[in-house]
Structures are given as structure tokens and as C-alpha cells.
Amino acid sequence: MTQKQIREISVTNSMSGRKERLETRSPGKLTMYSCGPTVYNLIHIGNLRAGLTSDLFFRVFMRAGYDVTYVRNYTDVDDKIIKRAKEEGISSEELARKYTVEVEKDYHTAGLLEPTHKTTVTTHIAEIITLVERILAAGKAYVVDGEVLFSISDFPGYGKLSGKNIDDLVAGARVEVREMKRNPLDFSLWKPAKPGEPSWDSPWGKGRPGWHIECSAMSSKWLGEQIDVHHGGEDLIFPHHENEIAQSEAASGKAPFVKYWLHHVFVNMAKEKMSKSLGNVLTAQDFLKTYSGEFARYLLLSVHYRSIIEFGEEAVDQTLNSLQRIYEAKQKACEILARPLLLEAPEWAAFRTTCEKTRKDIDDAFANDFNTPGALASVFILIREFNRIAGSGAQGGNEAARFFIEIIEKDLGDILGVGQRPPGEALKDLQRIRGARQAAASGTAAVSKEEIEALIVERLESRKSKNFARSDEIRKDLLARGVILKDGPGGTTWEYGNIH
């Protein structure tokens, strides 16, 4: 049997700080682990970027021909979860379950593909305990009063990912550090139980896992002791990923634990680094409801994963205009495709050649460290050329239009998850978003598609029950917010209009 052709990919490896050619441990196969969210709250736009980035990697690796095994976890036991559960008056288990459902909803709306395995800490306690035992057996950890601590002085490679100097870190470590630690940087693998907290039986007494051990345990269970790609936000490099390396390599005695470390950078919102601890940040759910999954994908993926996203009005407007250009061209292409077949003008034949070249450019861009802005730039050049020829009235073009649509939907769309909707529907949605933004700018409240549709149903029911005052009020209220209702034989439709 001949070896399956794999496209060459280069990635920026945080371990070397350089762009490297991807060579997986086993040809044609790729193992990837991505650190997922801690489920103690609704996720924000920054967390959505994390999910979308690993989804992008997953899609590009699959497109390149790899047989990918991709694991993404949910951290479902941790201090923040315990604290929040107390605030909400429910168990931490219930709280974690509740927010896992919410995150799953957001990921679904944002069109994330399902990973091969989605894992949680609480379903891997046995594996975690076994791993801690192995680290102890290797002489790289010690037990004090029911707590198991990793001994970084016994792991010479500590600091190799973050490039941090251990002596500097020790000097800078807080003095209030408990004396039980041999080194102030030693970290918990297993913590003793506090009253009222979730806990499990272990050889060291009742307790729960430290934060870092879960990822080492889950990646080795599902992907093996050494993996190809590990992804996370750059804020996880130290200490989380540094500690994962120490744990995994100490337990297995094999290095490297991870061949390629990929880190995305954060989303800057109003010049403040977005993080859930700041409170009051826009949740992914708010954003997805006001805009759409596709809109979020475009906004968060059109910027290279190693560049900061400046989240704000400008980014939203750019996304709006870019999606509009894509869908207007796609709509035109659908019209050309539906035309009767005529002799093809030579411009269209040349355009098909341009399509071939664009297809290669898109693939090359994605294979070059996931260069999404590069892929989009090629597509916009193609759109300009398509619009020029279509606008010139060149005859024929059905085949060229089909090719063009395929590039939007497959070559670009299968990776970025944009441009795949019917153009009429997508353009209407963009018009709604534009209207909502205008309404918001003019001081009237924005209104979501769901709200409009719910009000249309309510209005219909009001009319059935002859409550015309209410049905009239709904119409006027929506009109004041820029939504025009139109009653027709097929029911009520709506659109955004200018308010005068």
C-alpha cells in the first residue's frame, strides 16, 4: 500500500521559538491536546478564541491528510468552581455540569468540530492517582501532610519551555510560602481535602488533584506518553505547561513530552486584557446572540493566532464588510451558475486558471503556520477579479462560477467555517447586524433575531385573541428599533429599514 500523501506544514514551536517543519512521531498520524476551559462561568470572547484556534489547527491538520486524534478537556474541579458553587448555593459538581452545557452550546453555535475525545478531570481521578504514584516512584515528588508536591529541584529541565531562570524565580517567590516546600516553586500534584470541598480517596488520604496534573494524565491516557502537538493560550506557558512537562517527563522518563507547543495570544478588549476575573466582559454567548457563529469565526480567525486581536468597533465593522463582500460575490456567482449555458467568453477560462492558483495559495497559507490573513487576502483578490469579469457582462461563466463557489465554500470555508451559508440568508443576517449597530449608535436598543421572531409570534397571538392594542404596540416598538414587519400571504416577514 502506498503511503498517503501528507501536505507539508510549518508551525511556530514555542519550545524553540522558531517556525519548524511539522514531522509527527508516527507518519500520517497526529496527536493533539488542547487545554480547554475551566467551567465556572460563561466563557468570554477570549475563551472562544482558544476553542476556535484549536479547531482551526484540527481542520488544517486533517486537510493536510493527517489522521488526527484530538483531545480537549474541561477542568471541572478547581478553586474557582468551588467558590462559585458556594455563591450559587449548588454543589461544585452541579455548577461544573451547568457551565459545561453552556460552553458546549457556545462551541456548537460557533461551529466547532467535535474533538476525538472530550475529557473531564473528575472522570480521570484513577489515572491521575496512578500518575502521581509514578512521579513519586521516580523520586521527583514528596508527600507532606497528605499533600503531594512536585520537586522541581529534582527535574533539571524545569523552565525549558518558558525560558525562565529558576534561581530568579525562586528569588522572586513570595516569602509567605509554606515551609513544608523544599523549593518555593514546588507545586501540588495532590491536595488534601478541606471540609465541604469535593474530594476522592487516595493513598495520601482524601483530597483532589492539583491543577496541572490533569492535562498530563488525560493526554497520556488518550494520546500516549509523548504527543505531537499541545495547544493553549500563551498565559498557560508558565506555570501550567512548564509543570505539565515536568510531570509527564518525570513519570515516563521520556522526553520530549510534546514535540510542538502552539500558543495563541489573547483578545484585547478596550485596551484591557480580557480575562474572566475582570468581570463585566462580553460573554461569548452575548456576542453569538447579537452577531452569529459565522461572524464570531470570521472576527476571531481572520487575525493570525499569534497576533493580538483588538476587539472593538473597528474589528466588527471590518468583519461586517468582509462577509458582505464574500456573500455578495457568492450571490452573483449563484446567479451566473443558474444561467442557461452559452459559449464561454475567454475571460472566464482565464478566471478558472486564476481559481486553480488561488486554491494553491490558500492551502499554502494555511500550511504556513495557519496563516489565515494570507488565505483571506488571496480570496479577496479572487473576488475582485470575479466581480470585474461578472460586471463586464462576459458571456457564459457557469463553470467558472461553480469553481469560484467551491473555493469560497470548501477551500476557505472548510477551514475557516465562513462563506458556507446560502447567500440570501447570510446577507439578510448581515443587514440585521448592520441595522442593530445603527440602532445602537442612534441610542435605540439593538434587537436580536430571536427577540424579533418571538415578538412576531406574540403579535400573531395577540391578533388571534383580538388584542389589537398589543399587536400594534409590538409593531411600533420594533419599528422604533429599526425593524419593519411585513404581513403577506405566507405570514409575517421582517427586515431592517431606515428609521425616519
Ligand SMILES: [Zn+2]
Ligand atoms: Zn492544560
